[in-house]
Amino acid sequence: MTANNALQATDSPRAARLARLSAGVGHWMIADYQVRLASSSDAADIAEMSRDFIEHGLGWGWTEGRVLKNIQDRSTNVVVIREQEQLFGFGIMRYADESAHLFLLGVHYLRRRRGVATTLVAWLEAAAHTAGIERIRLKHELPTRRARFLSEPWLPGDGKDS
Numbered sequence: 001m002t003a004n005n006a007l008q009a010t011d012s013p014r015a016a017r018l019a020r021l022s023a024g025v026g027h028w029m030i031a032d033y034q035v036r037l038a039s040s041s042d043a044a045d046i047a048e049m050s051r052d053f054i055e056h057g058l059g060w061g062w063t064e065g066r067v068l069k070n071i072q073d074r075s076t077n078v079v080v081i082r083e084q085e086q087l088f089g090f091g092i093m094r095y096a097d098e099s100a101h102l103f104l105l106g107v108h109y110l111r112r113r114r115g116v117a118t119t120l121v122a123w124l125e126a127a128a129h130t131a132g133i134e135r136i137r138l139k140h141e142l143p144t145r146r147a148r149f150l151s152e153p154w155l156p157g158d159g160k161d162s
Helices: 003-008 013-022 040-054 064-072 116-130 145-151
Strands: 035-037 076-083 086-095 099-107 135-138
Touching: 035 116, 040 064, 040 076, 040 086, 040 099, 064 076, 064 086, 076 116, 086 116, 099 116, 116 135
Parallel strands: 099 135
Antiparallel strands: 035 076, 076 086, 086 099
8 A cells, every 4th residue: 555545545634634745735745655564574674673773772672573473463553664675664553442552663764754654654544544443542762742742642633743
């Protein structure tokens, strides 16, 4: 599924804004990355990226085994963006009856600020919307103001997407 297809799968205000940006209307443009569900062969790369870029200094919790368990979990989507064989980014989101929880979102440091995370979140948000889920939560380990803002329960279109 491309970013544009994911955006068309939902009619939320956030998705509409992202669609405008991907069409070149706005300050920046989302590249047309291919998002796909992760396979077991992606687990090691996801775990290494988590260890090196997300969990650095925190202890390694998202090991290959834990990532693989989430890939195999029917209530969890693990998605990746790869170009050739390089992992650009990934997202792990678990879905419950009324809410979803974004467990982990990672982008390779050489690919940041290029729309990779936005594309992954748009795909995961579209999947949640399709499932009838209206609330998405995330957990953070960073005590920054921006991280606290992002960790508050988020309803698509509640103004946090601007």
